[in-house]
Amino acid sequence: xxxxxxxxxxxxxxxxxxxxxxxxxxxxxxxxxxxxxxxxxxxxxxxxxxxxxxxxxxxxxxxxxxxxxxxxxxxxxxxxxxxxxxxxxxxxxxxxxxxxx
Amino acid sequence: xxxxxxxxxxxxxxxxxxxxxxxxxxxxxxxxxxxxxxxxxxxxxxxxxxxxxxxxxxxxxxxxxxxxxxxxxxxxxxxxxxxxxxxxxxxxxxxxxxxxxxxxxxxxxxxxxxxxxxxxxxxxxxxxxxxxxxxxxxxxxxxxxxxxxxxxxxxxxxxxxxxxxxxxxxxxxxxxxxxxxxxxxxxxxxx
Numbered sequence: 001x002x003x004x005x006x007x008x009x010x011x012x013x014x015x016x017x018x019x020x021x022x023x024x025x026x027x028x029x030x031x032x033x034x035x036x037x038x039x040x041x042x043x044x045x046x047x048x049x050x051x052x053x054x055x056x057x058x059x060x061x062x063x064x065x066x067x068x069x070x071x072x073x074x075x076x077x078x079x080x081x082x083x084x085x086x087x088x089x090x091x092x093x094x095x096x097x098x099x100x101x
Numbered sequence: 102x103x104x105x106x107x108x109x110x111x112x113x114x115x116x117x118x119x120x121x122x123x124x125x126x127x128x129x130x131x132x133x134x135x136x137x138x139x140x141x142x143x144x145x146x147x148x149x150x151x152x153x154x155x156x157x158x159x160x161x162x163x164x165x166x167x168x169x170x171x172x173x174x175x176x177x178x179x180x181x182x183x184x185x186x187x188x189x190x191x192x193x194x195x196x197x198x199x200x201x202x203x204x205x206x207x208x209x210x211x212x213x214x215x216x217x218x219x220x221x222x223x224x225x226x227x228x229x230x231x232x233x234x235x236x237x238x239x240x241x242x243x244x245x246x247x248x249x250x251x252x253x254x255x256x257x258x259x260x261x262x263x264x265x266x267x268x269x270x271x272x273x274x275x276x277x278x279x280x281x282x283x284x285x286x287x288x289x290x291x292x
Contacts, residue, residue, distance in 0.1 A: 021203025026195065030273035034247070034254045035265065054208035061209055061280050063216035068229045069248035071220035072127055075164050078223040079123040079230075085114075085136060089122075093140045094114050100147055101110075 013040065020048040025055050029062060108150055108159055113143055117160055121167055127230055128171050128245050130238070138174055142167045168250075175242055176260065184239055184261040186270060195277050210284060225283070232282035236275055243268065244275040 017040075028045040031037060037045065049055055071077055085093070121142060125135040146166050153162055200206055219225060233241055243261065246252045247268075258265055 021199070022205050023199040023203035026277075027269070027273050030276055031269045034269055034272055054205050057209040057211055060216055061212055062276055064212060064214060064219040065229070065276055065279055065283070066248055067216050067219040068222075068226050069244070070251065071226050072230055073249040073251060075120070075124065075161070077124075077127070077230075078226050079127075080227065083123050083126060084119045085122045085139070089136045090114050090118055093118065093136075093143060096140055097110060097114070097143055097147060100144055 016040075017044045017047045020044045022048075022052060022055055022058075025049065025052070026058060029055065029059050033062065033066065108153055110143075110147055110150070113146070113163065117163055120160075121163065124164065124167065125171060127233070128249065129174060130234060130241060134174065138167070138170050142170045145170065172260070175246070178238075178242070179261060184243065184263045184267075186267045195274060209280075228283055228286050229279065232279050232286075235282055236278060240271055240275040240278070243271045244279070247272055 025045055025048045028037060028041055029049075032042070032045065036042075049059065118139065121139045122135055125138050126132065129135045129138065142163065146163055149166075153159075157165070198206055214222065214225070233244070236244065243257065243263075246257050246260070247254065252260075254265065254268055257263075258268055263271075
């Protein structure tokens, strides 16, 4: 490949990175939590985040969401104490265990 | 260790029933299915009492079995329905949040909370649990596997037979819906 073709390709890439919008960036911010982005996508996201406060807020919100969900996954996660098996359900399960024995 | 002494199956329902049920309900949503999964778990535990090595507590051991049974439940649903994105999932509110230049019409609000300390806020964790109920079944299961269970993306794709690109789209939409639901609770202004 000729050097000038390479240069044109690079400038086009750079221009795409610099022109990324919030709409383009949101899915990338989410995706980056699920797998590693390609070099090109990663830099498009980074360039945009460097200049966009709104999208940085979005990053922070998704991180908060992840932290909350992780806590919800723990055995000792906070739960509404009113959420209980009904006495009938307990009786049914107890009976099933007895029948099995 | 003497298994008979370390496990007391007669007390399982009373001791752990509610905790197992709550744990299941967060993931499965449907109360009847959750109750059934608890029952299946305890029966499986009864069958495999001998495998209880006493290395973990009785409670952790039961939760370990429960986790497998919940995953079995997700798998069983896969037979009846697809987890791939379909035209039914096309209501994407994300698309409507931007002007023609691709900028946010209403930029994300600053949440008065540091993500690193968010998990300490129990009220918020409970709010998220409630918001999960607003997701469609498909979005909820995928989100739960990824963010609540912490499963790897490639494992979810394999388990649920979906393409990675679909997984990313589903997760992005689910996160946006949950984010909006949390904001609707107004907690970020109360901090």
